Amino acid sequence: MGKKILVALAGNPNSGKTTIFNNLTGMKQHVGNYPGVTVERKEGYCIHKGIEMRIVDLPGAYSLSAYSVEEAVARNFLVNEKPDVVVSIIDSSNLERNLYLAVQLMEFGAPLVMAFNMSDEAKARGYQFDLEKLSGAFFAPIVETVGHKQQGMDALLDAIVSVAEKERNPRTRAVVNYGREIEEEISNVVEALKSEAPPGGYPYDLRWLAVTLLEQDKEIEKEITTSGVKDRVSQGIARLQKFFGESPSTEIASRRYGLISGACQEAVRSTVERRHTTSDKIDNFLTNRILGLPIFLVMMYLVFMLTFRLGEPPMGWIESFFAFSAEKISALWPAGSESAVKSLLIDGIINGVGGVIVFLPNIFLLFLAIAFLEDSGYMARAAFIMDRIMHKIGLHGKSFMPMLIGFGCSIPAIMATRSLENRRDRLTTMMVIPLMSCGARLPIYSLIIPAFFPQAWQAPMLWLIYSIGIILAVITAKILRMTILKGESVPLVMELPPYRMPTFKSVLLHMWERGWLYLRKAGTVILGISILLWAMTSYPGLPEDHLQRFEQQRNAVTAENITQEQKNERIASIDNSQAEAAIEYSIMGRIGRGIEPLLKPMGFDWRIGTALIGGLAAKEVVVSQLGIVYSVGEADEESESLRNKLIRNYSPLIGFAIMLFTLISAPCMATFAVTWKESGSIRWALLQFGGLTALAYLITVVVFQTGRLMGVGL
Ligand code: GDP
Ligand code: MG
Numbered sequence: 174m175g176k177k178i179l180v181a182l183a184g185n186p187n188s189g190k191t192t193i194f195n196n197l198t199g200m201k202q203h204v205g206n207y208p209g210v211t212v213e214r215k216e217g218y219c220i221h222k223g224i225e226m227r228i229v230d231l232p233g234a235y236s237l238s239a240y241s242v243e244e245a246v247a248r249n250f251l252v253n254e255k256p257d258v259v260v261s262i263i264d265s266s267n268l269e270r271n272l273y274l275a276v277q278l279m280e281f282g283a284p285l286v287m288a289f290n291m292s293d294e295a296k297a298r299g300y301q302f303d304l305e306k307l308s309g310a311f312f313a314p315i316v317e318t319v320g321h322k323q324q325g326m327d328a329l330l331d332a333i334v335s336v337a338e339k340e341r342n343p344r345t346r347a348v349v350n351y352g353r354e355i356e357e358e359i360s361n362v363v364e365a366l367k368s369e370a371p372p373g374g375y376p377y378d379l380r381w382l383a384v385t386l387l388e389q390d391k392e393i394e395k396e397i398t399t400s401g402v403k404d405r406v407s408q409g410i411a412r413l414q415k416f417f418g419e420s421p422s423t424e425i426a427s428r429r430y431g432l433i434s435g436a437c438q439e440a441v442r443s444t445v446e447r448r449h450t451t452s453d454k455i456d457n458f459l460t461n462r463i464l465g466l467p468i469f470l471v472m473m474y475l476v477f478m479l480t481f482r483l484g485e486p487p488m489g490w491i492e493s494f495f496a497f498s499a500e501k502i503s504a505l506w507p508a509g510s511e512s513a514v515k516s517l518l519i520d521g522i523i524n525g526v527g528g529v530i531v532f533l534p535n536i537f538l539l540f541l542a543i544a545f546l547e548d549s550g551y552m553a554r555a556a557f558i559m560d561r562i563m564h565k566i567g568l569h570g571k572s573f574m575p576m577l578i579g580f581g582c583s584i585p586a587i588m589a590t591r592s593l594e595n596r597r598d599r600l601t602t603m604m605v606i607p608l609m610s611c612g613a614r615l616p617i618y619s620l621i622i623p624a625f626f627p628q629a630w631q632a633p634m635l636w637l638i639y640s641i642g643i644i645l646a647v648i649t650a651k652i653l654r655m656t657i658l659k660g661e662s663v664p665l666v667m668e669l670p671p672y673r674m675p676t677f678k679s680v681l682l683h684m685w686e687r688g689w690l691y692l693r694k695a696g697t698v699i700l701g702i703s704i705l706l707w708a709m710t711s712y713p714g715l716p717e718d719h720l721q722r723f724e725q726q727r728n729a730v731t732a733e734n735i736t737q738e739q740k741n742e743r744i745a746s747i748d749n750s751q752a753e754a755a756i757e758y759s760i761m762g763r764i765g766r767g768i769e770p771l772l773k774p775m776g777f778d779w780r781i782g783t784a785l786i787g788g789l790a791a792k793e794v795v796v797s798q799l800g801i802v803y804s805v806g807e808a809d810e811e812s813e814s815l816r817n818k819l820i821r822n823y824s825p826l827i828g829f830a831i832m833l834f835t836l837i838s839a840p841c842m843a844t845f846a847v848t849w850k851e852s853g854s855i856r857w858a859l860l861q862f863g864g865l866t867a868l869a870y871l872i873t874v875v876v877f878q879t880g881r882l883m884g885v886g887l
Contacts (some may be wrong), residue, residue: 177225178337179254183247183278184262185271186233189290191215192320193262194230197330221330224337229256235270237277239392248392251283252376257337259283260329265302265317266294268441272433275311279348282378284339285313286332288325292317303440310436312348351384351428353591353683354416358409359383365405387413388422416679435553455672456554465558472555473577476542480535480581487534495527513711521707526700530692535612536585537688539578543589544683548675552592566647567654569593572602576646579609580639583844587851597658601650603848604861607840608646610639613792617835620796624816625825625886634829642836645868702790702842709761710783710798715754723751753803761786775834775873776827776881785834791841795831826886830877837869 184190198217215230231250232243239245251259261278263271268289278285289295289302308315314332318325351359362383366375375382375396385393386406397403413421459468499519506515546552552574560570568576571593579586586606593599622634730743756762757779764786765779772782780799787798803818819828839845839862849858880886 177227178257180226180228180258180260180333180337181231181250181254181256182228182260182262183231183251183274184233184290185235185264185274186243188233188262188264188271189318189320190230190233190262193260193288193290193318193326193329194228196320196323196326197226198228219330222334224334226333229254234274236274237281238388238390245392251278251281257284258333259285260333261285261287261313262290263287264291264294265289266291266298266300268295268300268302269430269433269437272311272436273429275313276348276429276433279312280378280384281381284336285311286329286336287311287313287315288329289315289317290320292325293319293322299443301442303442306440307436310432310440349429349432351425354413355387355421355425355428358387358413358421361409362386362402362405365402369399369401371399384425388425389420416682418676438557459551460554460558465554469555469558472546472551476539476546479542480538484534484538488531491527491531491533495523495530499523516711517704517707520711521704522700526703533688533692535581537684539581540585540688541680541684543574543578544680545675547592548673548680548683550672556592567651568602569595569598572598575602576606576609579606579611581612583607583609583611583840584847587844587847590851597654600852600857601653601658603852603857604653604864605646605650607844607861607865608642608649608837610642610836611792611840613841614835616793616796618832620799620816621819621828621832624819625823625828638832638836641833645837645872649868706761706787706790706794706798709764710756710759712759715751715758719754719758720751723747723754756783774878775870776824776830776877777834778822781827781831785838788835789839789842791843792835795835824887826877826880829880829886830873833876834869834873837865837872839863839866839869 182190182194194215194217197219199219213232217228217230219226219228229250231247234241234244234247236244237248237251239248250256259278261275263275265271275285275287287308289304295302302315302317304315304317314336316325316329316332318329350356359380360383363379366379366382377385382393386397386402387409389410397406410421413424417424459465461468502518502523503515506512543552546555556570556573558570559573563570563573572590574592575586575589577586578589583606586609587603590599590602590606593602618635618638622631626634726747727744730740730747733740735743757766761783762779765783768782769777769779772778777785780803784795784798787794799819800815803815823831840848845858845862848861849855852858
């Protein structure tokens with residue numbers, strides 16, 4: 174039947190390779206030596222379903238790292254002969270140790286079938302395997318076999334044939350995720366390899382080659398002659414060595430064991446007592462079925478407490494610093510003078526950028542805590558604990574942390590989705606994060622809720638708004654997973670690294686890395702938008718004849734025969750009217766007026782419209798912009814007078830609609846920028862921006878119109 178395939182049996186010594194080899198080939202075998210070494214080479218033939226197979230029993234190996242002659246022979250065979258299928262023979266009664274070679278075979282890119290041999294032994298020891306989960310985790314079909322009883326041989330042959338016949342698609346994700354630092358070096362080396370590839374390319378999977386070079390594999394090193402790659406590799410090794418305080422190969426190996434131990438924790442049940450390492454003992458407590466969730470919630474509560482408590486004093490300092498700068502800058506101009514430069518510096522730049530930088534202590538502290546939890550190994554467990562709940566809503570255990578951070582700020586939350594290796598899970602999480610009501614929306618609620626709702630309703634109202642966000646996030650995630658982000662759900666395999674005390678340096682480094690990103694990305698975007706918004710509310714200024722009219726009114730008041738106090742009051746009111754007229758006349762005011770017909774169905778007027786546009790820069794701006802259009806000098810959430818004006822102009826229903834719209838609608842520009850960068854495409858950012866705004870519009874219109882028809886909150 175024409176087709177002839179090459180099948181290699183690989184496995185640890187004593188895993189039963191030769192037994193299975195004999196089962197498959199019977200008498201049709203031939204024993205020789207591998208050239209140059211006294212390692213036995215056994216080869217045989219077998220026909221299954223019309224497909225002829227040449228089967229080779231490779232020498233026993235614990236890894237592909239070529240530490241022994243046997244390992245070198247096995248690896249060279251894979252490299253030079255490129256078997257069509259590699260059967261990884263695993264002693265399943267000693268699964269974790271045997272899987273190490275299997276993981277390396279997968280990384281190498283071998284078309285793999287796994288034989289869980291000695292399954293009789295495994296059963297006797299009380300192990301139960303979730304084969305489907307393990308097979309998904311390791312990208313290979315698994316067949317249970319009992320070699321010396323010839324059990325499972327047909328199923329094994331079937332699996333070999335199906336792998337041989339399957340089209341070889343490049344894998345969608347890496348087998349092992351080596352963590353941020355190592356992954357970065359891997360991509361650097363891969364880039365270097367790509368740009369300096371020999372004619373015809375390398376005979377290896379580039380990722381495997383990069384990892385192996387970082388492991389300082391002597392054999393593979395010899396094959397690299399180009400200096401660019403060599404330099405890249407040694408730089409990477411030096412950096413990792415410094416970072417981990419040990420050779421990268423040790424860290425790489427421990428990551429592989431992390432994947433294996435995570436997979437086994439998930440997919441292997443034992444009816445008898447298993448290993449008892451320190452990590453296991455800690456896990457008995459921290460990931461306990463009953464205590465796990467409460468412990469996790471307490472941990473998170475502590476993190477948020479610390480973040481905000483410790484963050485308060487430095488936030489105060491930053492605020493005073495900006496207030497002080499504003500005062501000093503303002504003093505450069507004579508009192509009462511109107512200067513565009515002064516207004517730009519103070520109203521535009523200091524207020525806009527200051528409003529963002531104020532959150533920096535929180536962000537740094539939050540990242541410090543997260544870096545600590547991550548490096549200590551707890552975060553992987555937390556995801557493990559949350560996974561069952563998150564799966565119900567179509568998300569991943571690892572989505573939980575980013576969504577939680579989203580209640581603080583969407584920007585670090587979106588950055589935190591990096592821990593999700595699966596792109597679909599990551600994008601889904603990223604898309605719904607803005608629905609977690611962020612800290613910048615709180616000032617809006619704090620302004621509106623006390624204005625429109627009686628004391629007893631205030632807490633439930635806040636709770637309701639947050640809950641609406643969460644419920645919408647769950648629904649949106651489900652919809653995304655069923656439509657544009659549809660795809661088979663990747664079985665959850667967590668890497669469970671051993672617990673260890675994080676080093677001071679690495680925790681600080683992680684914190685700084687992300688904090689700096691926030692400062693740079695958000696800072697530049699916010700600066701630009703603040704200036705733009707300032708210009709839009711400042712220009713064009715009122716024409717001369719309008720200004721004169723206000724001036725005349727003021728002069729008339731001065732000339733009147735009333736007390737100075739009354740005069741001041743009248744003049745202040747004229748100033749207010751002038752400021753309001755100026756805003757209505759500005760670009761922002763005109764845009765607000767222009768979109769008013771669109772806003773009407775939600776119950777909003779042009780003033781609210783300009784505030785919502787301001788909210789695009791940062792949600793806090795909604796409050797200050799409302800203050801500006803209502804010409805209240807000091808507009809912050811505490812200001813009574815702004816509240817009174819809102820009460821006079823709007824109904825509780827409109828107040829609720831404002832909160833609803835700001836909760837759901839487009840996130841701020843900084844979030845847009847971060848989503849763009851982190852998703853790698855502006856399309857996702859546009860989808861998030863447009864999709865959420867459309868959703869907000871729809872829901873707010875429905876709520877407002879229904880409320881109006883039913884006469885609620887008018
Ligand atoms: P190799 O060194 O990897 O080639 O392993 P062998 O084929 O020599 O097998 C090692 C020993 O394990 C032999 O005594 C086999 O009879 C035994 N063996 C092979 N498969 C099984 C199995 O599935 N269950 C049990 N209990 N023993 C097996
Ligand atoms: Mg053997």
